Amino acid sequence: MNKLRVGIIGATGYVGIELLRLLLTHNEVEVAAISSSSFEGKNITDIYPNLLGYTELKCENTDEVVEKSDLLFLALPHGLSEEIANTAIAKGKKVIDLGADFRLEDENEYEEWYGKKYLYGSLHEKSVYGLCEVNRELIKKSPIIANPGCFPTSIALALTPLLKHKLIKKDGIIIDSKSGVTGAGRGLSLTSHYPESNENISPYKVGGVHRHIPEIEQSLGKAYGEEIRIVFTPHLIPVNRGILSTIYCELNEEVSYEKAYDTLVEAYESEKFVNIVPKGQTASIKSVTLSNNCQISVHFDERANKLILCSVIDNMLKGAAGQAIQNMNIMMGYEENKGLEFLAPAF
Amino acid sequence: MNKLRVGIIGATGYVGIELLRLLLTHNEVEVAAISSSSFEGKNITDIYPNLLGYTELKCENTDEVVEKSDLLFLALPHGLSEEIANTAIAKGKKVIDLGADFRLEDENEYEEWYGKKYLYGSLHEKSVYGLCEVNRELIKKSPIIANPGCFPTSIALALTPLLKHKLIKKDGIIIDSKSGVTGAGRGLSLTSHYPESNENISPYKVGGVHRHIPEIEQSLGKAYGEEIRIVFTPHLIPVNRGILSTIYCELNEEVSYEKAYDTLVEAYESEKFVNIVPKGQTASIKSVTLSNNCQISVHFDERANKLILCSVIDNMLKGAAGQAIQNMNIMMGYEENKGLEFLAPAF
Amino acid sequence: MNKLRVGIIGATGYVGIELLRLLLTHNEVEVAAISSSSFEGKNITDIYPNLLGYTELKCENTDEVVEKSDLLFLALPHGLSEEIANTAIAKGKKVIDLGADFRLEDENEYEEWYGKKYLYGSLHEKSVYGLCEVNRELIKKSPIIANPGCFPTSIALALTPLLKHKLIKKDGIIIDSKSGVTGAGRGLSLTSHYPESNENISPYKVGGVHRHIPEIEQSLGKAYGEEIRIVFTPHLIPVNRGILSTIYCELNEEVSYEKAYDTLVEAYESEKFVNIVPKGQTASIKSVTLSNNCQISVHFDERANKLILCSVIDNMLKGAAGQAIQNMNIMMGYEENKGLEFLAPAF
Amino acid sequence: MNKLRVGIIGATGYVGIELLRLLLTHNEVEVAAISSSSFEGKNITDIYPNLLGYTELKCENTDEVVEKSDLLFLALPHGLSEEIANTAIAKGKKVIDLGADFRLEDENEYEEWYGKKYLYGSLHEKSVYGLCEVNRELIKKSPIIANPGCFPTSIALALTPLLKHKLIKKDGIIIDSKSGVTGAGRGLSLTSHYPESNENISPYKVGGVHRHIPEIEQSLGKAYGEEIRIVFTPHLIPVNRGILSTIYCELNEEVSYEKAYDTLVEAYESEKFVNIVPKGQTASIKSVTLSNNCQISVHFDERANKLILCSVIDNMLKGAAGQAIQNMNIMMGYEENKGLEFLAPAF
Structure with a gap:
């Protein structure tokens, strides 16, 4: 052939x-x-x-x-x-x-x-x-x-099933993302100059100005069926590869943590590249870097009534x-x- | 003498x-x-x-x-x-x-x-x-x-003046913190084992269970005059020193970004160790590690109406x-x- | 099947x-x-x-x-x-x-x-x-x-063809090797504790006491047909993977750099996993880490009449x-x- | 005043x-x-x-x-x-x-x-x-x-007392040096681009072509009283600061390791910034980075009759x-x- x-x-x-x-x-x-x-x-x-x-x-x-x-x-x-x-x-x-x-x-x-x-x-x-x-x-x-963009992939994979089934509120979603330096490409810049990024972490494009925002909102809005507005802050971390998006959102009334967790598991159970991490464990980028996988861990803060998702991918591969x-x-x-x-x- | x-x-x-x-x-x-x-x-x-x-x-x-x-x-x-x-x-x-x-x-x-x-x-x-x-x-x-603890120091310095003057809402504060590995001390553990923490970032104690939470809430509550509940997620990043706390909160009605910014500047203008970063710039840990300084940058997301603070210290020094x-x-x-x-x- | x-x-x-x-x-x-x-x-x-x-x-x-x-x-x-x-x-x-x-x-x-x-x-x-x-x-x-051991692999691949053809002297070979931290395994130790190995480089077992020495000398001796004694100093470098062996030796009389270079190229021209780097380039570990490859660059110091070989492998893969x-x-x-x-x- | x-x-x-x-x-x-x-x-x-x-x-x-x-x-x-x-x-x-x-x-x-x-x-x-x-x-x-240059400082401090007292041979000195990335300065280049130098080690200017060579030879020659020729190979390592020079040389006949060690100790015993590491210990850059200190450890390889010196400084400070x-x-x-x-x- x-x-x-x-x-x-x-x-x-x-x-x-x-x-x-x-x-x-x-x-x-x-x-x-x-x-x-x-x-x-x-x-x-x-x-x-x-x-x-x-x-x-x-x-x-x-x-x-x-x-x-x-x-x-x-x-x-x-x-x-x-x-x-x-x-x-x-x-x-x-x-x-x-x-x-x-x-x-x-x-x-x-x-x-x-x-x-x-x-x-x-x-x-x-x-x-x-x-x-x-x-x-x-x-x-x-x-x-x-x-898709790298940040949007990590975020949409975590939130799409929850939004589609209306398990979380569409308002008040806050996403704090961290990316490795390859995300900035091969072009030379002080930001990617070794002595400046090594032993450093720096937020950038803080305040709703990163170009991935409309792409993220497009994916989330489609999943939910209504326009969605998010807060998104990217950070540069001193690793070559990997994105972690820590996502804060609120469960709808009468939705339990278990329901949210199970919905994510079901959504991806036949998928090769997306895995929901067992309860009690936390996703970290090392588990996915240099693979095409996405791993998502799901957490609940009872004191503040927030669902927290940690979604990790390799920015150069799945991203x-x-x-x-x-x-x-x-x-x-x-x-x-x-x-x-x-x-x-x-x- | x-x-x-x-x-x-x-x-x-x-x-x-x-x-x-x-x-x-x-x-x-x-x-x-x-x-x-x-x-x-x-x-x-x-x-x-x-x-x-x-x-x-x-x-x-x-x-x-x-x-x-x-x-x-x-x-x-x-x-x-x-x-x-x-x-x-x-x-x-x-x-x-x-x-x-x-x-x-x-x-x-x-x-x-x-x-x-x-x-x-x-x-x-x-x-x-x-x-x-x-x-x-x-x-x-x-x-x-x-x-004080390291995370609480980075957070209380950023929020105290804003809470004291009631410029921000006491509810809905979300804090996403990142810490260098020395924060975990000299005791041996897989978490601090070089091949596991190098080229990695990992959230930990997600979901309102880190022991710094009551300490943070005590400081913030005192500043505001009422009990405050926060969401706090620490992350381990592959650097030796430094903490960055990215803090999401909401301005009260009729409070402008400028008002918040100026209040922070005034609060610390006679302080040797705390600096508010000029508008338009973003704090990163490299500017403070190996010093006793705290730097705080202040950002506003108009689209989502959120104030975002980036507060950095050296966890081993000011922390x-x-x-x-x-x-x-x-x-x-x-x-x-x-x-x-x-x-x-x-x- | x-x-x-x-x-x-x-x-x-x-x-x-x-x-x-x-x-x-x-x-x-x-x-x-x-x-x-x-x-x-x-x-x-x-x-x-x-x-x-x-x-x-x-x-x-x-x-x-x-x-x-x-x-x-x-x-x-x-x-x-x-x-x-x-x-x-x-x-x-x-x-x-x-x-x-x-x-x-x-x-x-x-x-x-x-x-x-x-x-x-x-x-x-x-x-x-x-x-x-x-x-x-x-x-x-x-x-x-x-x-084979990791250091011995990097060294024997570089020297075997030269010794076998008696292009270099058997005496006075000095090998300065650098290894990533995974070489020390998953066992916890201060040496592999992140804050100690990050931003550090440390020689260890200096002075002819590393257990890879007899293995290296066995390989080199077999290639040459006589017993060989080397100086070998390993160093721990802050990377997860990779070994670089910088090898100093002396060409025999009437042997040119070109002859040495060509002999290495011929020795490995049908090999999938060993490559001699083009003249004028220098091998570095990033070109081989996460592969089973070995790359070797060959240099000549005319002032001091020394042949210098830089041999790189991934210590966890080819090593x-x-x-x-x-x-x-x-x-x-x-x-x-x-x-x-x-x-x-x-x- | x-x-x-x-x-x-x-x-x-x-x-x-x-x-x-x-x-x-x-x-x-x-x-x-x-x-x-x-x-x-x-x-x-x-x-x-x-x-x-x-x-x-x-x-x-x-x-x-x-x-x-x-x-x-x-x-x-x-x-x-x-x-x-x-x-x-x-x-x-x-x-x-x-x-x-x-x-x-x-x-x-x-x-x-x-x-x-x-x-x-x-x-x-x-x-x-x-x-x-x-x-x-x-x-x-x-x-x-x-x-003085950074590499020359690390090398001359280690060898000067030994050469001055004619304890080592002037011929056959091989110096394998490793430097942090700040040594290459703030100018942007692929070599200092984070994703290229992170998780890497690369030799450079191999073969007697680095401009620090005449400076090193000038210092060593003056100490000995005759011209000296060395082999010098610098390597770039993924740290911000620090130089380690691993130096291979040969003791003169009838000179013991103890004599060499004691001579170094005496040479620097009244110096604030140079310390000879206790016997049995090995110098590593973390002990001196961010200080103006130089530390030197002294080793003897009996099998090969070589004296090995490990000399460390902070390239930006003592260097x-x-x-x-x-x-x-x-x-x-x-x-x-x-x-x-x-x-x-x-x-």
């Missing part, structure tokens, strides 16, 4: 190289070509020596990659994907966009948070928000997948490249965990 | 050795003696080679240290201080307790959270909660100081040994920053 | 759990049973939540595991493997020992460094030192494999569990990289 | 800001002015919030700082100090240069390693290499101090800003540890 020819646009960024690493051992696909605007013409192993001996790919330009591929992963800064997706779709290719261009369904929201309008409105009608466990059936039929490959597997009818079978190391 | 003879009970734990390090260069005092139950008779430099060349102190037993000292620092696990304090006070010595034995004023609360009653009720009447910036005048007159020395300075009438003049390194 | 039934003795130590993680996704084998002396009867996922959802194995006792398995991995402290291996071999099973019991061929050396004699001399005659790239043919035929699985693959005739296809992440 | 007016040229780099932090609490001096080419006109606390509340200094230009100061610290990239030093000396000011411009006494060496000639040869005649414990008497009389202040104290006749009294934290 012929392998699927896949291409990566933006292969030398952190998301791109993580995609390449995984796709090189995915046995249904062949990485046909990769592009990089900064390193065109260079061997990828000269930039990433971890792949030495495993590939001889060189960085090409975008057009070449589009041409050679059946399915394209776009791992680009926000705003650069629409144009390429339009070209690729016109040529009958499939597209998985790991940026934000297709994530927001409301053009006004997109304009408000990203400062620009859609270039190709009809493309957006064809696209689906690729939160695999929630939108699996739509993903199967769509040629363009908007791969980016891993979920993108899961999306490809769903689109193509492969086993959903193909190429993602590796388990999280204990350390 | 004669120097004050100080003693450290429990000198080989992390808090004890941090006290010793600082006291050895405090020029109003002489470290008369130190004790350690595990290392009696040993040179402190055999256990802590960082002090090599700077002291020849040996670990003695508790009685010897009490005898030789005018003022005692007790750096012991909870429950061991009351007995020693009683003896010391009877001999006319002063006591600064860095454990929890004297922190809670309500014996019932103490029993509820620590599972035991006071041994010497009258001692508790003589003791003062040593949050320096709040209780300075009482500290001057008291022979026993209950040195333990540093504040204890500040308390000694106040008690003895020394300059308040004596022995604490060092500034936080930039990295 | 029936899968090979494998068992792990000592599954809850760091090497054991790494074996389990890998074997659970190795599609030629089934993990039949695992043992742990400390956790008998417990679910492995209660101890290692990273495996939640991927296995329901419980810890059994050693006898049960031996009984249920065709091939046994022994991941035990030194001195405990011989007895179990003897039983297993008598029952016709194969054994891969990850401890030191079978590594030294000279019983006197073993006694000198480990303080005991062989229990079953004839077992040692059946065993082979499992440095895969060097002893592949012998491994195919042996029922007992002595899986332990990974090489053990590679050994199993060779013994059983599977593809040599089966279950070890994953590539090192870039970060 | 009037305070000494000091100025810092290049105050916003890592060495500059470390100088400022220390000088702000040095009670013999007043920081008169600071300069920064990148941040002229800005408040230093906007760039370094750790100093918030402790200074209101703004960055000025170089001329202003020279004018206002009696003594200048130059914390600049190599090659920029000579011109400024010339101006300052002409105006009767003293200069401590933390760059390399004045470190090498042989202009040919300087040209070979730095690619340029001296601009002002006569200035070099006035300058002294500021290794305090070795050149104290010369430092007292010189208006220009060449503050840069701390030694510079020690030099100022010597020049000005202050107590040598003035402003440097703080002890290394245990964690």
Whole structure:
């Protein structure tokens, strides 16, 4: 059987190289070509020596990659994907966009948070928000997948079943998230300069200004059936990988902790990549980093009547490249965990 | 002039050795003696080679240290201080307790959270909660100081002025705190085992069960004049030192962000160790670790109408040994920053 | 086709759990049973939540595991493997020992460094030192494999081709090695206590006293055909995984740097797991951690006439569990990289 | 008494800001002015919030700082100090240069390693290499101090007494050094990008090409009285601060380990900042980071007849800003540890 020819646009960024690493051992696909605007013409192993001996790919330009591929992963800064997706779709290719261009369904929201309008409105009608466990059936039929953001994935997986069944109040949800430094990418900045981030923790974009907010609210609102407004504070922590979202919300009257817990367990009992941690245990990022898994622990503060959820993922895998490959597997009818079978190391 | 003879009970734990390090260069005092139950008779430099060349102190037993000292620092696990304090006070010595034995004023609360009653009720009447910036005048007159816990210090400094002036609502306060690993002390445990805490972040005691909760609520309730109930979730982060408390609360009607900000600035403008970060900037632990400082940044989320405070301290200094020395300075009438003049390194 | 039934003795130590993680996704084998002396009867996922959802194995006792398995991995402290291996071999099973019991061929050396004699001399005659790239043919035929130590693997892979071809002098070899903290295992100790190893680097067992020395000298001596004596200093560095050995040696007269470099390239050009880094580049552990790869960079100091080799592996994979699985693959005739296809992440 | 007016040229780099932090609490001096080419006109606390509340200094230009100061610290990239030093000396000011411009006494060496000639040869005649414990008497009389490099300091302190007394052979010295990331400064680079240096160790400039080599050889050669050639390999380790140099050398015939050990102890017994670690213990960086101390442990490998020295310092303090202040104290006749009294934290 012929392998699927896949291409990566933006292969030398952190998301791109993580995609390449995984796709090189995915046995249904062949990485046909990769592009990089900064390193065109260079061997990828000269930039990433971890792949030495495993590939001889060189960085090409975008057009070449589009041409050679059946399915394209776009791992680009926000705003650069629409144009390429339009070209690729016109040529009958499939597209998985790991940026934000297709994530927001409301053009006004997109304009408000990203400062620009859609270039190709009809493309957006064809696209689906690729939160695999929630939108699996739509993903199967769509040629363009908007791969979810890292924070939104950790949050929507924890809250969707509770909101859908109206077990928690839609108001007053507070989310305190912590992310590893790879979330900021390979671009150099003082924030990611080792002596500044090592032995540090820093909140950032405090006060309702992070661009993942509309995406999170879109997912939660859809689950609940009404608009939802959240408080969201991201923090940078000194680890390479991993996101922990600590989520504070309130149970509806007559809803018990057990009911909430059981609903989450049921929602994910047939899912390979989402696990509800046994009662009494607490999720931590080490249990999921370097895997495509999400783990969620569920806690109740009786004194204050709050439900507290701790949801953990690897920001580069379930929060980016891993979920993108899961999306490809769903689109193509492969086993959903193909190429993602590796388990999280204990350390 | 004669120097004050100080003693450290429990000198080989992390808090004890941090006290010793600082006291050895405090020029109003002489470290008369130190004790350690595990290392009696040993040179402190055999256990802590960082002090090599700077002291020849040996670990003695508790009685010897009490005898030789005018003022005692007790750096012991909870429950061991009351007995020693009683003896010391009877001999006319002063006591600064860095454990929890004297922190809670309500014996019932103490029993509820620590599972035991006071041994010497009258001692508790003589003791003062040593949050320096709040209780300075009482500290001057008291022979026993209950040195505050690390999380409570970071939280009470941020919220006290706002609660005292009734600028924020007393209900719905949510505190998401992050602490470095030294907070767990020198005792060996899997939690502090390097491969388990490195590249990890883990929430713990989620759901209203951490023993700092009654201490935090006592401080906040006193400031407000009514009982207050909070949600508090501590997290362990992979750094040696530092606490960040991200605090979510709601402004009262007709209170502006500016009013809240200015109130905090005024509250601390004559304080050496507390700084309100300029508007638009965000506090992070690196700005205070290895100093006795607290920095607080103030943010407003208009979309959700929440005030967000980021309060940072070094858990071993302003959150333990540093504040204890500040308390000694106040008690003895020394300059308040004596022995604490060092500034936080930039990295 | 029936899968090979494998068992792990000592599954809850760091090497054991790494074996389990890998074997659970190795599609030629089934993990039949695992043992742990400390956790008998417990679910492995209660101890290692990273495996939640991927296995329901419980810890059994050693006898049960031996009984249920065709091939046994022994991941035990030194001195405990011989007895179990003897039983297993008598029952016709194969054994891969990850401890030191079978590594030294000279019983006197073993006694000198480990303080005991062989229990079953004839077992040692059946065993082979499992440095895969060097002893592949012998491994195919042996029922007992002595899986090499982590430091010795990094060193022998770099020096064997040079010694075998007599390109370097046998005298004056100095090896300065650096290892991540997982090398010290899961046992609690101050050395692995987070606040002590974080932001630290510490040499240990300086002065020719580390037990890997006779193993290293055995490998090098065999390659050269004469006894070799080395200087070896291990250091603990604040990372979870990875070993870097910086090796200083001298080229023989009339041997050029190019000759040495080319000899290494040729030695490993058909090997999947060993790569010689291109000239002008320098090996670092990040290129190999979380893979079974070894990378070696080769440098020449003209001023001092020294050849310098930098050899890197993941101490838990090529230095332990990974090489053990590679050994199993060779013994059983599977593809040599089966279950070890994953590539090192870039970060 | 009037305070000494000091100025810092290049105050916003890592060495500059470390100088400022220390000088702000040095009670013999007043920081008169600071300069920064990148941040002229800005408040230093906007760039370094750790100093918030402790200074209101703004960055000025170089001329202003020279004018206002009696003594200048130059914390600049190599090659920029000579011109400024010339101006300052002409105006009767003293200069401590933390760059390399004045470190090498042989202009040919300087040209070979730095690619340029001296601009002002006569200035070099006035300058002294500021290794305090070795050149104290010369430092007292010189208006220009060449503050030693970080690696050279760690190495020269360990080897000088041994070479001076001809206890070790001058040939075959191999030095394997490990440095924290602040050594690379505040300039952004992939090498210092958090996800690349975290969980990594990388050798660099392997093979006799690091610019500290001639400086090291100059110190060692002077101590011995003959030219010395060394092998030197630096490594980057994932810590903010600290240097460990592991040094391999050979005792001369009839020199015992005890003789070497005792010679080192005697050499430094009256020194405040250098300590020889007790026999049987091993130096590690945590014992000295955040202090101006150097600790040296001494080991003997009988099997291979090698003496091994482990020498540790804080690269930013004894390896840069701390030694510079020690030099100022010597020049000005202050107590040598003035402003440097703080002890290394245990964690």
